[in-house]
Amino acid sequence: MTGMQTRAQRLEAALRHSLAPERVAVTDDSAHHAGHAGAQPGGETHYSVLVVADAFRGVSRVERSRQVHTLLAAEFASGLHALALTLRTPEEQARAG
Numbered sequence: 508m509t510g511m512q513t514r515a516q517r518l519e520a521a522l523r524h525s526l527a528p529e530r531v532a533v534t535d536d537s538a539h540h541a542g543h544a545g546a547q548p549g550g551e552t553h554y555s556v557l558v559v560a561d562a563f564r565g566v567s568r569v570e571r572s573r574q575v576h577t578l579l580a581a582e583f584a585s586g587l588h589a590l591a592l593t594l595r596t597p598e599e600q601a602r603a604g
Contacts, residue, residue, distance in 0.1 A: 513535075513551065514535075514551040514554075514582060514586075514587065515533045515534075515535050515551075515554065517582065518533050518554060518556065518579060518582060518587075519531050519533045521578055521579060521582075522556070522558055522575070522578065522579075525578050526558060526560040526562045526563075526574075526578075527560065527561075527562065528558050528559055528560035528562070529559050529560065529561075529597055530557065530558070530559040530600070531556075531557065531558050531559075532555075532556070532557040533554055533555075533556050534554060534555040534556075535551065535553070535554055536553045536554060536555050536591070537551060537552045537553045537554075551586065551587075552586060552587060552588040552589070553588055553589045553590075553591075554587070554589070554590050554591070555590075555591040555593075556575070556590050556591065556592050556593065557593040557594075557595075558575070558592075558593070558594050558595070559595050559596070559597055559599075559600040560594075560595075560596070560597075561596065561597065562574075563594055563595065563596045563599075564596045568594070571592075571594040572592055572594065575590070575592055575594060576590075
């Protein structure tokens, strides 16, 4: 890829590298948070993230969230404000539809 990656691309790359998920979807929700805490004029502050990975098997919801926040610590340090996380095993995703 040429040029600078967007934050969404960096988030997806970090999640793919560390969790080897079968599915990742990163959506920039920043426009919906304009004027709210943490929002910045350039956006790239609020995201919805879906990760479906075997790595979550046997891991509590709280620990899954901790893992993702730890993986993305550098992004939080550089302006990422909030993530809405959906973290599932393949079986949980199949049940969710």
